[in-house]
Amino acid sequence: MKINNIPDEQLESQLKYLKLLSKQYPSISSASAEIINLEAVLSLPKGTEHFLSDLHGEYEPFVHVLKNGSGVIKRKIEELFGNIVSEAERKKLATIVYYPEQKLDLLIKEEEDLEDFYRITIHRLIELCRYASSKYTRSKVRKFLPEDFKYIIEELLHPDESSTHKDGYYKSIIETIIEIDRAREFIIALSKVIQKLVVDRLHIVGDVYDRGPRPDIIMDTLMNHYNVDIQWGNHDILWMGAASGQKVCIANAVRISARYANLDIVEDIYGINLLPLATFALEAYKDDPCTEFMPKVGEGEVSTKEKSLIAKMHKAISIIQFKLEAEVINNNPEFDMKHRLLLDKVDYEAGTINLKGKVYKLKDTNFPTIDPKSPYKLTKEEEDLVDKLVASFRGSEKLQKHVSFLFSKGSIYLIANKNLLVHGCIPLDSKGDFMSMKINGKEYKGRELMDQMDSYARKGFFYKKSPEKQFGMDIMWYLWTGKCSSLFGKDDMTTYERYFIADKKTHVENKNPYYTLREDENICNKIFDEFGLDYEQSHIITGHVPVESKKGESPIKAGGKILVIDGGFSRAYQGKTGIAGYTLIYNSYTLQLVAHEPFSSAEDAIKKESDILSTSVVVEDIARRMYVRDTLDGEKMQEEINDLKMLLLAYKKGLIKEK
Known part of the structure; x- marks a missing residue:
């Protein structure tokens, strides 16, 4: 203008x-x-965006990938020092950048000439920092600088190379830092600045929660990141619904935590009292081995006695979940989920269930809390237990803080620089048209349906007690398990069948037609039209379904228009993927997919200077370098x-x- x-x-x-x-x-x-x-x-030039998905509580590899910039820091060290510094020294420098406090504590004990080590390290880090900051304005870099060293770092990053008059000045700064015993703190500060500079914006494409050991550490890390957004995953929305007080979401969250022996997340980290559940389960299932409910853990990870208790708790909360689902399904006929009411299909005397006209023998027939005449009615003890869990989830200060952050920085989808980010899929029918659903008597589909669900989820969390709040909470449960949910992407969640029926044909969860139609570029273009995107430049970036790369499956679909970046951060999926996660990196020149090998531990990274081995594939070269204006x-x-x-x-x- x-x-x-x-x-x-x-x-x-x-x-x-x-x-x-x-x-x-x-x-x-x-x-x-x-x-x-x-x-x-x-x-x-535009800043570098990093996209990660399906972290599932695996905090150590996630934190390491964030620290090493998905391998970007290592590459910059190679570019700068590859021909002048030994490999051992380059590895040491990289480890200092990733874990400055811990690595320096080790090196300080080992170095014979500590002052010389400090001098060399500071010079190298200044050069690396200068290289990493070269495409940003001074004012932007200044925002990353710690207050204690802001002026000093800025001076060292911008020397007057056309003159030798200030050589002594720059040398004096470094020598004085060493002399007054501030070198350790200065190196730590520089390292953290470098970490921030290589990731200009971080996109998490869903599923921080469930399966892995510490989703809370991931959440705390994200809350401390200066530029992050989160597209909710189905496991995230489950915990968001639980924090809102939605009973079925609470039962599901506890059940999954029990299934993977992660109840300490619920109890120790979020301070939710599970003693009432343990007491109830021991009483109701005292003579029941609960074989089908044994937690999925490795040999020796949990004691036999503890496994037995967890199994009983697991079964108790699962039965409560199946009962609670009936109320939500019956109160919301638009969810179209009546077929998921299975407790009334059981012949409790014969120990069988009739599914779609076929009778199956149940693997477990002990149901002491189910009244065959009113199978969905909670016992008085179950009602009291559920009320206590609701109060605990709503009263967890840490969980409420994390979920508030998911709402403030998250959404059901995001359009970022002409890319559509959504955790699972865009729900389609078999003809490739957008699936529709009635909400409060009005039909919605495509982007409009997703916007409605996003809005109601927020009402479910933020509104006070009201019909709209209740419906919003129920929508969060639907997003976890419903057929029109872009986060779930299947027709059914066959939890009951997996626990109680041996025939695996009943376990099948049919994926939304999107997953077979997504290779059709015309379908992609139809989605681009729906979201106002560009046929030539836009991409759909999703996670949710692990890419079986060890079987030769490519994460690149539809000629590069769709990128699936669930590569198995979760250990539970690494047997299927053959790798340990992807990072998609979008800089001003290229779109690159980085595949990560399994991460041993932060301790190994610090002591042995081991890094995550990552291989990079260029998905797309940008025809013209992208600038901030683009x-x-x-x-x-x-x-x-x-x-x-x-x-x-x-x-x-x-x-x-x-x-």
Whole structure:
């Protein structure tokens, strides 16, 4: 927008807004300076985006990948020092950047000439930091600098190379840092700045929760990250519903934690009292071995006595879950899930169940809490237990904080720089049309349906007690398990069948037609149209379904239009994927898919300087280098520039007075 081309009518129509803007930019000089700054930023290369998915509580490999920038830091060290520094020294430097406090504590004990080690390390880190920061403005880099060393680092990052007059000045800074015993703290500060510089924006494409040991550490790490967004996964929405007080979500969250022997997450980390469940389970199933409910753990990870208790708790909460589902299904006929009510299909005397006209023998026939005449009715003890769990989940300060963050930084889908990010799929029918669903009597499909579900999930968490809150909580459960859910992507969740029926044909969960149609580029283009995206430049980035790379499956679908980045961060899936996760990296030149090998431990990384072995494949070379002006942030900046130009003109015409 040229200032001289702004019509008077447009200026006058925006005068109220421009007067508000003038409080931030009270003069011609301040508005001009910001226009110059923003125009310059638009000409910089776009920052590097990192996409990860399906972390499932595996905090150690996730934290390491974040620290090493999915291998970017190692590559930059190779580019800078590959021909002048030994491999051993390069590995040591990389480990210092990843784990500065822990690695320095070890090295300080080992180094014979500590001052020389500090001197060399600081020089190398300054050079690495300068290289990593080269495509950002000084003001942006300044935001990453710790207050204690802000001025010093900035001076060292921007030396006057055209003059030798300040050589002694720069040398004196480093020597003084060493002399006054601040080298350790300075190296730690530099390392953390480098970590931040290589990941300009972090996208988590769903499923922080379940299976792995510490989703809470992942959540704390994300909350400390300066630029992150999260597309909710089905396992995330389950915990979000549980934190809201949705009873079936609570039962599911506890059940899955018991299944993987992760009840300490519920009890120790989130402070949710499981003693009532343990007491109830021991009483109700005291003589029941609960064989089908033994937790999925490795040999020796849990004692026999503990496994027995967990199995009883697992069975108790599973039966409660199946009962609770009936109320939600019956109260929400639009969910179309009546066929999932199975407790009334059981012949409790014969120990069989009739499914779709076929009778199956049950593997487990001990149901002391089920009244065959009213199989969905909770016993008084079960009702009390559920009420206590609801109070505990709602009262968990840490869980509420984590879920609030998922709402503030998350969404059911996101459009970021012409890419559509969604955890599972875009629900389609067999003809390739968008699946539809009625909500409050109105039919929705495609993007509009997903927007409605996103909105109701927020109401379910934030609203006070009301019919809308209850429906919003129920929608969160539906997003976990319903056929029109973009997070689930299947027609049914056959939990009951897996526990109680041996015939694996009953365990089948049919994937949404999207998964067979997604290789059709016409289908992709139809989705792009729905979300206002570009046929040539846009991609759909998803997770949810592990890519079986060891069988030769490619994560790149539909000629590169769809990228599936669930590569098995969760150990539970690594046997299927053959790798230990993907990172998608989108910089100004390329779109790269990085496959990670299994991570041993942070301790090995620190002591043995072992890194995650990662291999990178270029998915797409960008035809023209991308700049900030080509991004979503760039579009917002351009809008700011246009507004500031109008403000400038208003000042010049005397419509607004300078202050």
